[in-house]
Amino acid sequence: MALYDDALPQVYGYLLARCGRRALAEDLTAETFLAAVAACRRTPPPVPSTGWLVGIARHKLVDHWRAAERERRGLRAxxxxxxxxxxxxxxxxxxxxxxxxxxxxxxxxxxxxxxxxxxxxxxxxxxxxxxxxxxxxxxxxxxxxxxxxxxxxxxxxxxxx
Structure with a gap:
């Protein structure tokens, strides 16, 4: 719980600074922490840290942009x-x-x-x-x-x- 309280502002700030939209940053922050919980349930579990969470956030943002690009390609060349x-x-x-x-x-x-x-x-x-x-x-x-x-x-x- 302490890691969540410490990391939340940094993860959210990282995402907001890169996507510029609060709602999207909030959604991606939630996805980041859900992915972190899923990763911690694996064996062996990772060592959670703020940097690790920001890394997950980076991947979530890239995944979002990839999905948006696939959608855009479907609409136009x-x-x-x-x-x-x-x-x-x-x-x-x-x-x-x-x-x-x-x-x-x-x-x-x-x-x-x-x-x-x-x-x-x-x-x-x-x-x-x-x-x-x-x-x-x-x-x-x-x-x-x-x-x-x-x-x-x-x-x-x-x-x-």
Whole structure:
């Protein structure tokens, strides 16, 4: 119970900062703790800690984005051509606009960008979290950055909603 009280704000805060929606963060927090309880019933049980719970939360968020992406693919085809990887883009991003653009990306792109740039994971760990090879993840990140850049530029030039 003490771990729950200590970890709840950190797990919820982690999820809220990445998804930006309270209801979704609350649902994913609940799923995180349910998954933790299920894991603790296994033999041998893991050693529960706040970091371990945040790791579960990360996986729940990635799973959510994957499911959202599968749903989006069912509704429409996604087209994107990657920009050259050496394209310099050093502008300072407006945080609110960046959040809006990130939320509008496909689930796979959002997951890759979040894990790599918000969580600061190295590409091999991003690949492991997404269930991809390192090469496929590097290509995904190139496409995700290009899609983010296009959307950010379009919204920044007055093309917002």
């Amino acid at each position: 996604i087209e994107s051509e990657p920009d050259p990887p050496d394209d310099p883009w050093d502008e300072r991003l407006d945080a609110l606009l960046a959040r809006q653009v990130l939320d509008d990306q496909s689930g796979t792109h959002r997951a890759a960008l979040t894990l790599r740039y918000l969580d600061g994971l190295p590409v091999p760990e991003v690949a492991r979290a997404l269930g991809r090879t390192v090469g496929a993840t590097e290509a995904l990140l190139v496409r995700a950055r290009a899609a983010f850049r296009r959307s950010y530029t379009a919204l920044g030039e007055g093309g917002g909603r």
